[in-house]
Amino acid sequence: MQLEFYKYQGTGNDFVMIDNRSNFFPKDDVKLIERLCDRRFGIGADGLILLENDKDTDFRMVYYNSDGNQSSMCGNGGRCLVAFANQLGVIKDKTIFIATDGLHHASVGEDAIVSLGMIDVDEVQKKDSYTFLNTGSPHHVQIVDDLEHYNVKENGSAIRYGELYGEKGSNVNFVKKVDNDTFSLRTYERGVEDETLACGTGATAVAIAMNAIGETDKTSINLNVEGGKLVVSFDKNGNQFTNVFLTGPAKFVFKGTIEI
Numbered sequence: 586m587q588l589e590f591y592k593y594q595g596t597g598n599d600f601v602m603i604d605n606r607s608n609f610f611p612k613d614d615v616k617l618i619e620r621l622c623d624r625r626f627g628i629g630a631d632g633l634i635l636l637e638n639d640k641d642t643d644f645r646m647v648y649y650n651s652d653g654n655q656s657s658m659c660g661n662g663g664r665c666l667v668a669f670a671n672q673l674g675v676i677k678d679k680t681i682f683i684a685t686d687g688l689h690h691a692s693v694g695e696d697a698i699v700s701l702g703m704i705d706v707d708e709v710q711k712k713d714s715y716t717f718l719n720t721g722s723p724h725h726v727q728i729v730d731d732l733e734h735y736n737v738k739e740n741g742s743a744i745r746y747g748e749l750y751g752e753k754g755s756n757v758n759f760v761k762k763v764d765n766d767t768f769s770l771r772t773y774e775r776g777v778e779d780e781t782l783a784c785g786t787g788a789t790a791v792a793i794a795m796n797a798i799g800e801t802d803k804t805s806i807n808l809n810v811e812g813g814k815l816v817v818s819f820d821k822n823g824n825q826f827t828n829v830f831l832t833g834p835a836k837f838v839f840k841g842t843i844e845i
């Protein structure tokens with residue numbers, strides 16, 4: 586069977602997109618999804634996303650990591666799916682859709698910039714050497730010296746599989762402060778089991794964590810990721826972070842068919 590796919594990327598976090606409104610895709614075929622995401626034996630991507638019909642919203646997002654398993658929310662994937670829905674004509678420039686962590690508002694602007702509403706955050710665990718929070722996916726956030734030369738894969742994997750997070754694990758973000766409203770980060774992604782060029786829920790977690798621990802008093806924060814630039818904005822009320830938006834480019838790369 587020939588499978589039609591679209592490839593998108595958001596600051597270098599790349600995804601295979603499939604229009605599954607007719608419900609044809611074998612959703613439990615972990616091996617197939619892993620092969621489609623494989624950079625040598627398949628199309629190549631950090632994850633695969635299905636766009637499906639939903640009776641109450643514009644569409645449903647179903648997200649898989651490149652290991653073939655369904656996972657929690659993907660911020661860059663969500664932004665790319667909004668651009669994909671726009672390309673398919675499912676939405677115009679504003680949308681509400683449903684994902685695993687609930688409803689998301691989003692808008693498509695000029696130059697493929699997509700702004701995505703993220704879940705509210707009301708718990709930030711502040712520890713001596715790191716912060717942990719859930720922005721739709723779990724994120725460990727840690728400031729490090731010499732981020733440019735830091736071994737993200739080795740240190741990220743040790744934390745992800747270490748005793749802190751048990752079997753479920755966590756995504757791991759290493760951070761450097763650039764100035765009061767800009768931070769650089771590099772992310773080790775659970776389910777990809779490697780550093781990716783960007784992580785949207787990770788950038789969101791870093792922005793909120795840096796505000797929560799007093800590294801910045803800003804509520805609109807620039808994030809330099811390996812694949813480009815993102816902006817995260819939010820409202821803060823005590824320990825509550827609401828109206829959280831993740832903004833950045835979400836670009837169509839190519840489409841094609843692959844034999845499955």
Ligand SMILES: N[C@@H](CCC[C@H](N)C(=O)O)C(=O)O
Nearest residue numbers: 656659660661722784785786
């Ligand atoms: N790339 C993502 C995060 C995807 C989910 C993550 N790998 C997990 O399983 O927790 C993003 O942009 O947020």
